Amino acid sequence: MSIAFLIRRILNAIPSLLGISVVLFTVLALAPGDPFGELVTNPNVPAEVRLALRAKFGLDDPVYIRYFRWISAMVQGDWGFSFVSRVNVDTLILQRVPTTIAVIGASQILAILIAIPVGVLAAARPYSLFDQIANTIAFIGFSLPTFFTGLLLILVFSVQLDWLPFVFTTEIRGTGWAWVWAYVRQSIMPVTVLGLFQGAALVRYVRSSVLEVIKLDFVTTARSKGIGERKVLVLHVVRNALIPVVTLVALQMPIVFGGAIVTEQIFRVPGIGSLLISAMLANDTPVIMGVTFVFSCLVVFFNLVADILYGWLDPRIALR
């Protein structure tokens, strides 16, 4: 993989980021409602003052000028001020991003740990009993909405059995191993919900990808050289079958973020997903725009990572 490939990919990400920002801004600009709307009904504010305020904040400028002003403010890190918590939006989001990344990361690892062995074993014996069971469970897995699995887990493990706490908190008392254990305990359910959903979707991709590779000539060659079936599977097939799966994991990120918003909301995980929902319920527009923008950036970033990883794992791509 060459540096040129890397640079080309990074440059490719910029137009899509700009495109997304245009979409976001269009949505915002088309939305009815006016930040100074309540001044209209307030009899104490004369019309001249209201018009002067509008002019001062540039609300009467043409839309493309407003877009450039908005995007340059976003790029410079001036994301505005939360109406509700009276904190700068960027500090508010930065406080919360690590939790979200940790939950998503852990659940992705769980998903991969489930999906790869199950998918490979299912594809090694297609249409066997194991394959059919795995396929059916996978269907059930990604048809179960995350909000329902979350509630089911709470019902079983918190309400009935009282094993796990159902509210996630960052203020855990205690130090050392007790702290770690408490943290792990409260992360089990959110991570499981997200991980199982993702894992179920991934199993089918892994299976079909392995089935694609397993019929290629080099696998037959390896078998005819007398290499054991297990070795062929692990060293020859899986290594090559996982290349498209890596891309898929990254391309699934928009869906994963959707799931993360739901799980964070159910378990009250203080990440950016629950921040988004609470900001919407409190009409906190700057925070809403900020979080949506962060989600967009993360999606573009993971697409970029997928591209680069793909080029690294499969050098034929990078040569194109």
Next chain:
Amino acid sequence: MSSTVATPAPPFSPTRDAWRRFRRHHLALAGLFVLVLLVLSVLLGPLLWRLAINDIDFAAQLKPPTLGHPFGTDDLGQDILARLIYGGRISLAVGLASMVVAVVVGILVGATAGMSRGRVDTALMWLTDLFLSLPQLPLLLLISYLFRDSLKTLIGPEGGVFVMIVVVIGGLRWMPVARLVRAQFLSLREKEFVEAARALGASRRRLVVRHILPNALGPVIVAATIDVANAILAESTLSFLGLGFPPDIPTWGRVLFDAKDYLDVAPYWALFPGSLIFLAVLSINFVGDGLRDALDPRRVL
């Protein structure tokens, strides 16, 4: 053996052939059965179950399932079965309508891109890729948050939210269909039968509508089926987060949202709507899988 000899083989028809292959997929058949059952019960249910959805009865708050209320009652003493029958209509209608929006937009974009090479194709595919990299749920939430109130005053509470949710879900899910249609068009337009039609003087429009599009529809139907399931999930998610339908329109997701704070005292309240969403989505996904087997004769797997 004798029976197959005795009855003459029915004439070959693609529909019958597809149905034969669909039938072989037992789970798809079961899914179709459950789906028909669900649709019939939300359509005919109100004729048989006549309790009102908003009949508040404080004497019967949070009652577990009994004969009078087979699915129990909620915190206002409203009958959950009646609410789920009514809400199921909306949930399923949202799924279907969003699918139609997504498929129509997808076919338009994909067909235009596939028929016109060059700059138009590049631009449309760039747009498709851009929409694919939008964060779906945050955007869905954002649009719902920004436009809900004004649409409510414009079209009325029920219709306004319905139209908005359908348009937004459909408008964020047309991309896979567009890609499928474009890929199909690119290969079909070079086929001999299209060339023959063109040689006979068929107009471009006739080529697309009569010759290319019908042959491209197989995978689109499969994608459309899965889209219905995804749209039902999206609407339920939105309502579950409290940003979809208002409380007086009890879609399955909305009932779940109302129920989630009563998990310890009234678990049945959450279990019924959740299971219904799950059943609907699962059976649609199985039907989609069966259709994939049925509509793609070339697939050998």
